Amino acid sequence: MAGAVSTFPTKVAAPRRATAESPLVKTLLVGTLLVFFGIFLVLPLFVVFQQAFSKGVEVFLKTFEDRATAHAVKLTLITAAVAVPLNAIFGLFAAWAVTRFNFRGRSLLISLIDLPLWVSPVIGGLIYVLIFGRQGWLGPVFFPSPEMLSSNFIARFIYDNNIKVIFAAPGIILATVFVTFPFVARGLIPLMQAQGHKEEEAAMTLGANGWQIFTRVTVPKIKWGLIYGLILCNARAMGEFGAVSVVSGHIRNKTNTMPLHIEILYNEYQFAAAFAVASVLSILALVTLIIKTYAEWQAERQLRAAAETGE
Amino acid sequence: MSIHIRNITKTFGKFVALNDVNFTVGGGELVALLGPSGSGKTTLLRVIAGLEFAEEGNVLFGDRDVTRQSAYQRRAGFVFQHYALFQHLSIFENIAFGLRVRQRSQRPPEPQIRARVEQLLETIQLADFAKRLPSQLSGGQRQRVAFARALAIEPEVLLLDEPFGALDAKVRKELRHWLRRFHDTTHLTSLFVTHDQDEAFEVADRVVIIDQGAIQQIGTPDEVRESPANSFVEEFLDLDGTIPA
Numbered sequence: 412m413a414g415a416v417s418t419f420p421t422k423v424a425a426p427r428r429a430t431a432e433s434p435l436v437k438t439l440l441v442g443t444l445l446v447f448f449g450i451f452l453v454l455p456l457f458v459v460f461q462q463a464f465s466k467g468v469e470v471f472l473k474t475f476e477d478r479a480t481a482h483a484v485k486l487t488l489i490t491a492a493v494a495v496p497l498n499a500i501f502g503l504f505a506a507w508a509v510t511r512f513n514f515r516g517r518s519l520l521i522s523l524i525d526l527p528l529w530v531s532p533v534i535g536g537l538i539y540v541l542i543f544g545r546q547g548w549l550g551p552v553f554f555p556s557p558e559m560l561s562s563n564f565i566a567r568f569i570y571d572n573n574i575k576v577i578f579a580a581p582g583i584i585l586a587t588v589f590v591t592f593p594f595v596a597r598g599l600i601p602l603m604q605a606q607g608h609k610e611e612e613a614a615m616t617l618g619a620n621g622w623q624i625f626t627r628v629t630v631p632k633i634k635w636g637l638i639y640g641l642i643l644c645n646a647r648a649m650g651e652f653g654a655v656s657v658v659s660g661h662i663r664n665k666t667n668t669m670p671l672h673i674e675i676l677y678n679e680y681q682f683a684a685a686f687a688v689a690s691v692l693s694i695l696a697l698v699t700l701i702i703k704t705y706a707e708w709q710a711e712r713q714l715r716a717a718a719e720t721g722e
Numbered sequence: 723m724s725i726h727i728r729n730i731t732k733t734f735g736k737f738v739a740l741n742d743v744n745f746t747v748g749g750g751e752l753v754a755l756l757g758p759s760g761s762g763k764t765t766l767l768r769v770i771a772g773l774e775f776a777e778e779g780n781v782l783f784g785d786r787d788v789t790r791q792s793a794y795q796r797r798a799g800f801v802f803q804h805y806a807l808f809q810h811l812s813i814f815e816n817i818a819f820g821l822r823v824r825q826r827s828q829r830p831p832e833p834q835i836r837a838r839v840e841q842l843l844e845t846i847q848l849a850d851f852a853k854r855l856p857s858q859l860s861g862g863q864r865q866r867v868a869f870a871r872a873l874a875i876e877p878e879v880l881l882l883d884e885p886f887g888a889l890d891a892k893v894r895k896e897l898r899h900w901l902r903r904f905h906d907t908t909h910l911t912s913l914f915v916t917h918d919q920d921e922a923f924e925v926a927d928r929v930v931i932i933d934q935g936a937i938q939q940i941g942t943p944d945e946v947r948e949s950p951a952n953s954f955v956e957e958f959l960d961l962d963g964t965i966p967a
Contacts, residue, residue: 609806612773613868615793616800617820617875627823631810716809716857 459693462686474687479663483672483688486580490655490668491648494587498644499637502595506633510603524596527589535589536657543576553577578660583668586654591644598640598710602633605714635709642706646699650692723784723878723911724749725770730779732765732935739765740776741935747879749784750909752902754916754926758958762935763915764883770913771881772796783878799877799910803884805864807856813867814852817842820875842870845904862893866900873910882914886921898925919959923947931955 545554555566652670659666676685725747732740768774772793846866886894923943931938939951950956
């Protein structure tokens with residue numbers, strides 16, 4: 412699930428075209444697609460669940476009683492609980508800014524929002540090591556020398572309160588925020604672009620203030636686009652491996668998230684346990700898929716409604 | 723309540739959208755702002771509503787200088803060309819919106835809101851449609867809802883931006899007559915933007931002809947038709963062939 416980059420609904424429902432291809436070509440194409448899906452999607456998913464339950468339901472359930480596993484689940488939930496709201500706020504601001512205003516560097520900003528989608532997640536983790544790590548920019552503050560401790564009150568404060576970023580939860584959250592930040596913005600931008608802001612203007616002439624316009628007009632308009640973005644953001648936040656792996660340090664009971672824990676279990680030949688945890692992530696993926704499809708459908712409906720009324 | 727536009731100048735970058743525009747809409751008057759597309763008429767209407775701000779000049783509602791006020795403080799009733807109804811709200815709630823967003827101290831109690839909305843639904847002959855969504859209505863019906871929504875806040879002036887522009891010819895005629903009758907009973911000061919001279923001449927008490935951000939002529943339909951002020955007005959009116967040769 413890590414690295415599963417999804418496509419975004421950037422199109423406004425195109426009219427259906429009659430195809431000129433012969434039925435044979437159609438069968439061939441659809442057949443190839445189905446075989447491909449079977450081999451690369453359905454089969455692996457089936458194997459995950461089959462392996463997870465290979466030693467029975469009891470072993471499956473026991474996996475989650477294990478302290479290290481329970482901790483990994485907890486850390487993953489905390490990470491998502493911080494990263495998703497942060498990116499919801501960022502995504503809303505970004506989508507608002509690029510769809511409502513025309514400013515210098517606007518198209519550059521739109522491209523930059525996508526950056527985490529095209530760089531390797533490892534780099535997403537590495538940048539934080541280069542900032543907060545022992546050899547990094549802020550290394551002297553986070554890993555202070557005795558002189559630094561006595562002269563710099565920030566370093567002192569960090570040391571006294573035992574604040575850590577790298578090889579700790581804050582680093583994991585930072586790396587997760589980095590890799591997930593395009594999702595909400597990308598879910599909203601096409602929707603907000605198509606809808607325009609006539610309804611907001613109407614609300615303004617009716618005496619609504621900024622907050623009322625936002626909560627009563629804008630949020631209902633973009634609701635499904637927002638949910639769509641949030642659900643993808645959440646899936647990626649929980650499933651991210653690469654970026655988190657770099658900053659985590661893989662300390663059991665401390666800095667292991669579910670994907671990292673799966674790797675550890677697997678390397679220790681605890682296959683049933685590894686697949687049990689993997690199956691939970693897979694279920695998350697399936698639930699995400701269902702909600703995503705529904706949200707997509709609703710968002711398209713909102714787009715169509717906007718198009719129909721000539722906005 | 724009269725509307726006074728004084729020395730309004732508005733630019734978009736280097737483009738001068740409005741160039742020192744002056745005129746007054748008298749209290750209880752129905753005035754049409756007529757001009758070709760790109761003439762600045764919609765910009766002027768938006769400046770009056772507070773949706774756009776001019777670099778120079780003043781806008782007054784009666785004695786009240788509203789130049790520095792934002793749209794939500796001015797509370798001019800505004801009707802958009804493409805209705806701009808709230809898609810997620812029922813017709814009833816669309817009309818009630820302006821009353822519901824008022825501060826608690828000024829908000830009418832629920833039964834009063836209800837009564838007001840129902841009365842407006844009667845006026846626009848859509849009483850049976852209260853629970854529907856805008857997407858379930860025809861264009862003409864939607865525009866009537868937009869009227870009612872703007873009227874619900876009891877505005878002192880009514881501004882209409884090409885209100886019939888998106889409708890087909892038959893509905894357009896009907897709504898035109900409806901607007902004139904409505905105005906004759908309420909005498910609500912109204913300014914409407916149009917590029918259609920038939921519409922302007924048929925509905926309005928007075929017509930303001932605008933081109934390239936400047937007023938070309940102001941007068942009653944008869945005055946304008948009989949003595950066009952300059953060659954632009956003459957040509958603009960001639961183009962559609964409405965003046966008998």
